[in-house]
Amino acid sequence: xxxxxxxxxxxxxxxxxxxxxxxxxxxxxxxxxxSDVMANAPEGCVWLTIQSHQNIIAVAVLREMxxxxxxxxxxxxxxxxxxxxxxxxxLLLWSGSAYTMAGMxxxxxxx
Amino acid sequence: xxxxxxxxxxxKRDFVRAGEASIKIQNILKLLNMDQKLIRRIAICGYxxxxxVVMHGGDGILxxxxxxxxxxxxxxxxxxxxxxxxLAMQKGYSTAxxxxxxxxxxxxxxxPNMKANSDDFKIESEKGKGTHVHMEFIVSAD
Numbered sequence: 001x002x003x004x005x006x007x008x009x010x011x012x013x014x015x016x017x018x019x020x021x022x023x024x025x026x027x028x029x030x031x032x033x034x035s036d037v038m039a040n041a042p043e044g045c046v047w048l049t050i051q052s053h054q055n056i057i058a059v060a061v062l063r064e065m066x067x068x069x070x071x072x073x074x075x076x077x078x079x080x081x082x083x084x085x086x087x088x089x090x091l092l093l094w095s096g097s098a099y100t101m102a103g104m105x106x107x108x109x110x111x
Numbered sequence: 112x113x114x115x116x117x118x119x120x121x122x123k124r125d126f127v128r129a130g131e132a133s134i135k136i137q138n139i140l141k142l143l144n145m146d147q148k149l150i151r152r153i154a155i156c157g158y159x160x161x162x163x164v165v166m167h168g169g170d171g172i173l174x175x176x177x178x179x180x181x182x183x184x185x186x187x188x189x190x191x192x193x194x195x196x197x198l199a200m201q202k203g204y205s206t207a208x209x210x211x212x213x214x215x216x217x218x219x220x221x222x223p224n225m226k227a228n229s230d231d232f233k234i235e236s237e238k239g240k241g242t243h244v245h246m247e248f249i250v251s252a253d
Contacts, residue, residue: 034162035220038155039228043147051215055162058130062137062154079127087134 016084016091048098057083071098115177133157152228160186193236
């Protein structure tokens with residue numbers, strides 16, 4: 001499954017990093033504590049978080065993630081969007097909870 | 112002899128650019144075709160080190176040295192320093208502010224993560240003067 005498939009299947013809003021939409025999503029990770037995510041998130045994952053500040057982009061690049069989903073209706077600031085764009089990390093928004101989205105992604109076969 | 116050495120400036124409270132030096136180092140190591148797991152360990156250590164300087168360190172310098180047998184990261188800052196290093200190395204101990212915690216930092220995992228992901232870890236600090244973290248990563252021959 002690609003990031004684009006995720007966006008279309010679950011009606012997420014892509015706000016930045018569209019050049020990365022063709023990336024393959026291999027697994028997932030949920031977390032709002034950046035040190036935990038930095039230490040444990042797998043490569044090629046979709047990362048679900050309520051954090052929306054610019055440091056999430058560096059974490060996603062360093063962990064070579066497929067994309068970031070900001071859940072719970074939290075909105076990224078302009079710096080975060082700009083950084084996601086320049087690093088080519090797809091930044092997706094979803095108004096529901098991380099729990100619900102994780103369940104849907106897991107059911108779709110990303111385990 | 113060091114094959115490659117590069118330093119990056121890190122500025123106090125510069126959350127906007129925090130992590131950029133580690134991303135650059137990661138790109139260099141990828142170009143050198145280094146082992147992916149090794150690159151990830153170095154990325155974790157670089158990032159945690161950068162965030163420590165941004166949050167507590169005043170201004171600092173992150174230096175990477177790449178040799179045939181090992182890679183070294185040095186993070187030096189002129190910030191507040193650490194009074195009790197043994198306490199600072201404990202998982203879960205943190206002096207992060209409320210602002211840092213809201214951003215998802217301050218779990219007291221930074222220094223322990225750095226120690227766990229490096230092959231050699233040394234830390235020196237003097238209260239009021241600054242901190243120097245030195246880490247080494249062995250490049251395996253295979």
